Amino acid sequence: MARNHIQVKPEKFPWLDLNRYTFSMGVEHKGVAYISGQTGSAYDAESRSVLCKGDIVEQTKIAWEKIGVILQAAGMAYTDIVRTVDYVVPRGFPLYSKTGDVRRQFLGKSPVASTGVLVHSLLRPDALIEIQAIAVKGGKEVVIPAGPEYERFKDLTYAPAVKAGGKLFFSGVVELEPTTAENQAKACYTRIDKTLQAAGASYTNVVHIVDYVAPMTVEHYEAMAAVRQAHFGDSRPSVNAAVFHGILNPRGHLEVDVIASLTGKREEILVPGWEQSYQKLRSVPAVRMGNLVYFSSQASIDHTTGKTVVANYDLGAQARQAYQNLRQVCSAAGVSMDDIAYTLELVPPTVMGDVRVLGQVRREYFGASFPAATGLIIHQNMRTNTIFSVAAVALA
Template sequence: MPATPAVKRAIEPESFPWMDASRYAFCLAMEAGGAAWLSGHTAARYEPERNVVTAGGDLEAQARIVYEKARVILEAGGLGFSDVAHSIEYLAPAALGPDDAALLARLREEYLGANRPALSTVAVNSLLRPEALVEIELVARRGANESVEAAGAVARRIGDLLVIPALDAPGPDLDAQAGAIYGRAGEILASAGLGWEHVVKTTDFVDLSALRDYRVTADVRRERFGGSDASEFPASTGIIMERLATPGALLQVEFIASTQPRRGVAAPWPHHPRLTYAPAVRAGPLLFISGMAAFNPETGATEHAGDVIAQSRYVYENMARLMEAAGGSLENVVKTVEYVAPDARERYPRTGRVRTDLFDRPYPASTGVICERLIRSDLLLEVDAVAVLP
């Protein structure tokens, strides 16, 4: 018998004039675990006079549509922009200029006012709609969400969580930059009264030029987290981008910590003990799942090379196994982020059928972006997820 799903509620506005959201394999936002997890939204909207969906317009026009969508979704959940605690801005290459950064900052202030969420700026190779320039993913929670300002960054508490936005740091090489990034994160954790033992999830964005040296970051993780077995580390996702948002940066790392005890979840398949991430980590009711791809841990091979639909099914079926090991099921998943390799872009929309086959409504909130590649060049899709368990 499948596990009883945790309480969750899709946020469904009475009117959402940009599109018929019921046609898609994700919900606009999911409320669960004391927070509202919004899907990533672009300026995509249906134009009936042309019978097309488009995301066109300049950066300001697109960003305003995104914020208006977010306003409608938040208000449907009894929330507002003052409740937003975490924002991830995914930016296409044409939106990465200094004037673009100033424009986005101005719009952020216009819509969010004095509220300063933990802000991660992520340069992507492209968004799923080629004409889209910006996609914004938000997490909100009712009431005061305390800020922690340290090491030149603003982190935010979301209930038991502390979200440290994607950090970068200067340095001559990847090893030096990684050490400096973890140094900054350590300062922020200490300012919040937390330590490395409280970190439950990290997300790495790696400049393509640093891919060859990426393994050096494992030593930095061992030094900070002190684990001798993979289950003692946080969950983690690592994604390769053509470039990062800050010129000269080779690595960005976003950290999520929790005041709840961290407990690694053992995967129902071989997981090399020397890896520096756990397959999943539970903290209170929240489960953070490391990035999953169509890598067969028993054979060391990539499954379904060249077929993003089959790789998607492989990933989500394994996620179901991992959720069962954690005491839940796919019905407990509230949010996914799908990182798509460029070669999979054309067929990627067909993976929606996999989600509708394996998930029941309401489908999880979801964000999807195009990266440069994944750790293995024949992997076409990587999915990380958040679940809420009973």
């Protein structure tokens, strides 16, 4: 087993009973740590239940305190954080800009890559924000391309990208002009080009793309995916694409996250019989580079036919098919489910009341050795007849 589960002492984590969950607070391997999404949840003695109290600023502070305890248990510190993702619910958005001051309190001037995106809701219905983080030991370097349009990053709490441990982590890339989805995608990839070049990298280093798609853009996604493929040429990345509640700026059609590896041989992982399905998706099931394996999101799809194979709205059955697909890709990549360090599970609002079944499915595929994880309620999956998807990363 490659991964090292970060053991957090209960007395240092007063907010929750950690034994109740089917995910680890964090997983570390060779100086790289994936931290599960953290909210402002805490046990409330008066109501004898776990609650998220206060506004988004107060909840953000608790989430960052939790992240600090987890990092300390891994022998790390806030200064080792290289990337964060803020998942924000609409009712928390009006005060979201004020959370930047909280970030400064905990991160100081330490550079990070960061993405913020709107979700329909979080698994805890009273949570206003969930923060996921990646940390890397050994120092880091900020990457800022030349040009006047990048001057604004001097005053922000994040950088265009951060280089650490032979890996390159981007902040989410979003463009507001021009107004069409396809042209916004072209503008996004122009910025991605500049940041890759500033880091001494190219698309041959990219292992994973996350497409946060706005609801108004779904019908144009194929055109946006074609823009991506034009930049990758003959190579293809692993991709996690889903329809989120929205981009933080309502004029945005798409936000793109990029993760690249600067060391090791890039290997696109293919599964026999799945070629036609992934040709249409303009991606590959996974990309391996060195000890890093990033997986495309999996849903309840039989990739030999491209069809959904389980009944609509049966969350447990769809999750099992998705995890079975993930297991097949692991085998093709030369890793196992024991090497999975982090999963991101996405479901639409129609199944919010059924999400507890996912804990049982995770037990079936991971036993008692769980990876770090984040679960979100989004607008919809890319295929409207699927109600579950899972993306993953392995540290081998």
